[in-house]
Amino acid sequence: MKIVVQGAIKKTGALLAVFGLAVAGLEAQAAGETARPGQAAGLPLRRIALFSSGVAYYEHSGTVSGPSVVNLPFKAGAVNDALKSLVIRDPVSAGGEAPRVSYPSEQTLAATLRSLLIDLSENPDLASILMSMRGAEVEIAAPSPIRGRITGVEYRNVMEPESRLPAVKEPWLIIFTSSGLRQVNLKDIAAVNFPDPRAGADLNRALDLLAASGNSTSRELALSLGGGESRSVSVSYVIAAPVWKVSYRLDLASGDGAFLQGWAIVDNDSDSDWKNVELSLVAGRPASFIQNLYPPLYLSRPVLPLAIAGTAEAKTYDQGYAWESADFAAESPMPEMAARARFAAPSTNKAAAGSVDAYGTLAAGAQAAGDQFEFTIQDVTLDRRMSAMLPLVQARPPVRKLLILSGAEAAGRIVHPRLGAEITNTTGIQFPAGPVTVYDGGTYAGDALIEFLSDGEKRLLSYGEDLSVTASSETSVSRVISAAAVSGGIMTVKRRELHERTYTVKNNTDQTRELVIEHPVTPGAELSPDRPEQAGPGGTVILSQPAERTPAVYRFTRSIGASSENVFSVREEIPLSERIILSALNVENLLFYTSTREIPGNVREALQKAVSLKQAAEAAKKEEAAILAGRERLISEQARIRANLEAAGNTTVQGQEYLRRLSEADAGIDSLLERLEEAEKTSRTAQETFETYLASLTL
Numbered sequence: 001m002k003i004v005v006q007g008a009i010k011k012t013g014a015l016l017a018v019f020g021l022a023v024a025g026l027e028a029q030a031a032g033e034t035a036r037p038g039q040a041a042g043l044p045l046r047r048i049a050l051f052s053s054g055v056a057y058y059e060h061s062g063t064v065s066g067p068s069v070v071n072l073p074f075k076a077g078a079v080n081d082a083l084k085s086l087v088i089r090d091p092v093s094a095g096g097e098a099p100r101v102s103y104p105s106e107q108t109l110a111a112t113l114r115s116l117l118i119d120l121s122e123n124p125d126l127a128s129i130l131m132s133m134r135g136a137e138v139e140i141a142a143p144s145p146i147r148g149r150i151t152g153v154e155y156r157n158v159m160e161p162e163s164r165l166p167a168v169k170e171p172w173l174i175i176f177t178s179s180g181l182r183q184v185n186l187k188d189i190a191a192v193n194f195p196d197p198r199a200g201a202d203l204n205r206a207l208d209l210l211a212a213s214g215n216s217t218s219r220e221l222a223l224s225l226g227g228g229e230s231r232s233v234s235v236s237y238v239i240a241a242p243v244w245k246v247s248y249r250l251d252l253a254s255g256d257g258a259f260l261q262g263w264a265i266v267d268n269d270s271d272s273d274w275k276n277v278e279l280s281l282v283a284g285r286p287a288s289f290i291q292n293l294y295p296p297l298y299l300s301r302p303v304l305p306l307a308i309a310g311t312a313e314a315k316t317y318d319q320g321y322a323w324e325s326a327d328f329a330a331e332s333p334m335p336e337m338a339a340r341a342r343f344a345a346p347s348t349n350k351a352a353a354g355s356v357d358a359y360g361t362l363a364a365g366a367q368a369a370g371d372q373f374e375f376t377i378q379d380v381t382l383d384r385r386m387s388a389m390l391p392l393v394q395a396r397p398p399v400r401k402l403l404i405l406s407g408a409e410a411a412g413r414i415v416h417p418r419l420g421a422e423i424t425n426t427t428g429i430q431f432p433a434g435p436v437t438v439y440d441g442g443t444y445a446g447d448a449l450i451e452f453l454s455d456g457e458k459r460l461l462s463y464g465e466d467l468s469v470t471a472s473s474e475t476s477v478s479r480v481i482s483a484a485a486v487s488g489g490i491m492t493v494k495r496r497e498l499h500e501r502t503y504t505v506k507n508n509t510d511q512t513r514e515l516v517i518e519h520p521v522t523p524g525a526e527l528s529p530d531r532p533e534q535a536g537p538g539g540t541v542i543l544s545q546p547a548e549r550t551p552a553v554y555r556f557t558r559s560i561g562a563s564s565e566n567v568f569s570v571r572e573e574i575p576l577s578e579r580i581i582l583s584a585l586n587v588e589n590l591l592f593y594t595s596t597r598e599i600p601g602n603v604r605e606a607l608q609k610a611v612s613l614k615q616a617a618e619a620a621k622k623e624e625a626a627i628l629a630g631r632e633r634l635i636s637e638q639a640r641i642r643a644n645l646e647a648a649g650n651t652t653v654q655g656q657e658y659l660r661r662l663s664e665a666d667a668g669i670d671s672l673l674e675r676l677e678e679a680e681k682t683s684r685t686a687q688e689t690f691e692t693y694l695a696s697l698t699l
Helices: 014-021 077-084 093-094 109-113 126-132 199-215 326-331 336-344 587-594 601-648 653-694
Strands: 003-006 043-050 055-064 068-075 087-090 100-102 137-141 145-158 168-177 180-185 191-193 217-226 232-241 246-250 260-266 274-283 373-382 384-395 399-406 419-424 433-442 444-452 458-463 469-487 492-505 515-518 539-542 554-558 564-581
Touching: 055 068, 055 137, 068 077, 068 232, 077 217, 077 232, 087 093, 109 199, 126 145, 126 168, 137 168, 145 180, 260 274, 260 373, 274 384, 373 384, 419 444, 433 458, 469 601, 492 515, 515 564, 539 554, 554 564, 587 601, 601 653
Parallel strands: 043 274, 246 433, 399 515, 539 564
Antiparallel strands: 003 373, 043 055, 055 232, 068 217, 087 232, 100 217, 137 145, 137 191, 145 168, 168 180, 246 260, 260 384, 274 373, 399 419, 419 458, 433 444, 444 458, 469 492, 492 564, 515 554
């Protein structure tokens, strides 16, 4: 087999158009090479394209001469896809003799059988057939000939003499003859004949339909081709098919660098043999769907009353106005003749790129293949219901052995890094996703998985754990103030939330290992400012420059020495910003910021003066509150005295005492009122001084 690797699918435009119409499961195969006029033409299968998305493109081609009919059998569940994607390429079509496709609808067989004089749709027995022919003339041999008209069939209980079994119902035919009604046991009837030629014709037709249906799971599309000289014709369609798979073998130490071998696994699940076909294996994911085109579709319609003439209904109409609108003209129904001309006349405009003309061929543009990649294998022969492994690729891409440590898996526990390799695709082709069996040192090393690998792309794969290397990680979180500024009475404080993860890796072997640390990206955080990797306390190496990054992890590459313990640290920062209205803070909160060394000195000094002003404002406010509370107490006492005075009367000795105390309370209230006004003024002034000071700060 010859293997041809192509970078893109470059076929005829019609083929590309078919690729865009794909899906769902069916198989078709026809035999023979040349069609004779008026007979069914067979077009052998020439090309198959299997997609990794689970669809397949089939192409039949051959030579036909004159008017021909090509019969394509499909599985019943696949006719929807055939109707959606079938493309016929016949040069005769260019002369105006367009091909036609006819097929029995989903309801044809059962409906036709039920419409015949002899209904065989339900697989009836003889008694049921005769019962359905009541009134028809019949001739039977029982064993002597009897002729008459069928009256009906009745069942009688019959018990064999000396038998203990239950009675059996036997059918008896009742016939009206020239000598009257006669009864005949069906088991005595040797032959049945219907003199009416229509009954015989319908019976023959029903039997023909049943014979033609054959396998009830199969449906046949008849492709009627026009006349003409001998010419090449092709038919293609897109179907659902088993997904082609790929598996790789990777030898990390084959003597001349790493060796990669890929195999394609294909399945022929059809009822047809593949003989010397061109097999293409396409790595792509075209959109595909199933649409129910095969069964007849009936729409519900409203039931309206009969249009019977009666009295006319009185009706009025509004005044009309002349209205000219381009939109209205465009929506108006097209006259019948104009519509015919519009659809019958050939277009004089060149078709746009990617469009399909009236004969199903692309007028221009083949770039619609997009990013799909195709492997083509010539002369493939595979029997029906068989599978095969076909060679796909052999290459020696750059491969680097290493260990892979997942920071997420190592969090808070001891783990073993994964045995892995970094593979770079320099082959010029694209590798579909699949399993990789890894060999190292001449023996099996493990299994790996690889996703779709584009040309020039680099990817990690892992195939086991290195039990001789252990690793763990610990995480700490802290917050520090990085800057503070005051403006317009608002202090802006910028903080950094520091996330530090420390990895401890111990290599217990006598070999230096390459280690890739996959450090999880903390949402919203960034690595600490770039700087050369440096040693931290206790020999810790602070990592700040990853070799690469994915959406989920940073990848740091380091060498770990033989029989050594290595400590690495990754620091990330989340910037935080807080706006504080200083006038809303109490003294304790202000004192906190004046004692925080991370706040700049000039800001702390300014806040210290603000503390003094705030303390004065709070003291004045407290004095105001104390005076107000004393006044409220006197007012309450005054109300109590008035109540007692009313009870005792103002002429009694006790009443006179209440009058004196009431007078003293009035004097006290007046005195406190003067003090309260002064305290309110002092408090207001102190608060305004505090707020004015804060508003004037710009630090």
